[in-house]
Amino acid sequence: MREKIKKIAKERESELIQIRRTLHQHPELALQEVETARLLADNLRKLPGVTVYENMAEGTGVVGILKGSKGPGKCVMLRADIDALPIEEQTDTEFKSKNPGKMHACGHDAHATWILGAAMILSQLRDEFCGTVKFVFQPGEECGKGAMALIEKDQILENPKVDAVFAAHAWPTVRAGKIGIAAKYAFGCPGGFSLKIIGKGGHGSWPYECINPITIAVQICSALQAVVAENLDSTEPRVISIGSIHAGDAGNIIPDECIVRGTFRATEMAIMEQIAAQIERVVDGITAMHGAKYELDVFIGGEAVKNDPAMIELSKKSAEEILGEGNCYIIDKKHLGGENFAEYSSRVPGCYMFVGIANNQTEGRFGLHSPIFEIDEEVLAPASAVFANIVLNYFNQETEVEKCLN
Numbered sequence: 001m002r003e004k005i006k007k008i009a010k011e012r013e014s015e016l017i018q019i020r021r022t023l024h025q026h027p028e029l030a031l032q033e034v035e036t037a038r039l040l041a042d043n044l045r046k047l048p049g050v051t052v053y054e055n056m057a058e059g060t061g062v063v064g065i066l067k068g069s070k071g072p073g074k075c076v077m078l079r080a081d082i083d084a085l086p087i088e089e090q091t092d093t094e095f096k097s098k099n100p101g102k103m104h105a106c107g108h109d110a111h112a113t114w115i116l117g118a119a120m121i122l123s124q125l126r127d128e129f130c131g132t133v134k135f136v137f138q139p140g141e142e143c144g145k146g147a148m149a150l151i152e153k154d155q156i157l158e159n160p161k162v163d164a165v166f167a168a169h170a171w172p173t174v175r176a177g178k179i180g181i182a183a184k185y186a187f188g189c190p191g192g193f194s195l196k197i198i199g200k201g202g203h204g205s206w207p208y209e210c211i212n213p214i215t216i217a218v219q220i221c222s223a224l225q226a227v228v229a230e231n232l233d234s235t236e237p238r239v240i241s242i243g244s245i246h247a248g249d250a251g252n253i254i255p256d257e258c259i260v261r262g263t264f265r266a267t268e269m270a271i272m273e274q275i276a277a278q279i280e281r282v283v284d285g286i287t288a289m290h291g292a293k294y295e296l297d298v299f300i301g302g303e304a305v306k307n308d309p310a311m312i313e314l315s316k317k318s319a320e321e322i323l324g325e326g327n328c329y330i331i332d333k334k335h336l337g338g339e340n341f342a343e344y345s346s347r348v349p350g351c352y353m354f355v356g357i358a359n360n361q362t363e364g365r366f367g368l369h370s371p372i373f374e375i376d377e378e379v380l381a382p383a384s385a386v387f388a389n390i391v392l393n394y395f396n397q398e399t400e401v402e403k404c405l406n
Contacts (some may be wrong), residue, residue, distance in 0.1 A: 009385035021095040025108035027084030030143040033060040045122035057149040064135040073131035077165040080115035081141035090371040107170030117384025131395040147343035165350035171183040174356030176376035186352035190301035190338025198293040203255040213258035238266040265336035311351035318390040
């Protein structure tokens with residue numbers, strides 16, 4: 001069966017590369033993925049046995065459902081995110097983005113392609129298995145939406161009930177031909193804050209007549225770093241980063257207001273709640289000390305993406321059967337990026353993997369969300385095969401268990 005999977009993947013390789021290039025040339029932002037959704041749905045409709053559902057997730061979500069010919073059995077969900085980013089591409093590839101200010105700088109074009117590739121493989125092998133596969137193409141991941149709409153409005157985890165869920169990210173620090181799997185947390189809990197400091201503006205020559213919101217902002221930013229270093233359990237991964245400070249238009253005028261925006265991350269929700277409380281305490285204390293006012297919005301996103309131990313074992317075994325022994329490894333480091341795959345994996349056992357995309361030309365040159373982000377296209381077919389193998393191994397594993405019970 002492994003050889004069949006690899007053979008089909010190889011036969012589809014050029015087609016998968018072309019699909020990915022088309023997606024890359026026409027990136028669409030979160031919840032605007034109209035052409036992306038149409039392309040994916042059109043390709044799914046070509047596959048024997050696949051039923052296609054469009055306009056999911058309140059708009060641009062696409063779902064394909066494939067039932068094995070041997071019966072319904074268990075249900076596995078494979079998920080890809082499909083939205084692009086508001087970034088101007090700076091690569092010189094022949095298939096660079098044609099949409100100004102928009103780019104697949106996070107690899108979602110590859111994600112969609114290898115889940116579509118898995119659908120191609122499993123469609124050809126549908127007479128070989130008992131079970132149901134849901135191929136889910138989720139919009140709006142970058143804005144933290146899409147997943148909950150699929151769960152709450154479309155009941156994507158039901159009818160039939162999903163028993164396991166899998167996904168992967170194109171990862172620039174993993175070599176092409178390899179896959180890394182986080183031992184526990186693939187992504188952390190995302191959170192953020194927006195702060196408006198309201199002071200009293202005036203001329204820079206008479207600062208004592210003013211309440212300088214920039215000075216206050218600097219003190220708050222410094223104090224927040226101390227919170228991470230000194231006020232939280234140092235054994236737990238956590239971070240606060242300031243990404244945006246805006247105030248004033250001239251060097252000799254003290255402005256009335258300063259806007260500060262930042263993000264904070266952790267792997268445990270309890271730590272996230274502590275950070276949120278500390279942010280408010282620091283802001284309240286420092287602004288009061290200076291006689292300023294403030295408006296603060298602190299928000300916490302979803303749970304961390306936590307890999308299920310049994311699904312890790314299954315995924316690693318399945319990946320090595322396709323890629324070769326030693327080409328799938330466990331990553332002990334806990335990543336603090338955000339991914340709303342947690343909405344699925346917090347409800348259903350799952351595994352989120354990191355597919356290597358780095359080669360000798362690209363390794364170390366960029367990270368995620370970079371305007372020069374690229375993937376090694378040779379990973380598309382093998383990644384498709386890995387996902388197909390995961391599904392079949394899951395079904396076969398469950399079949400063997402049922403035989404033992406009977």
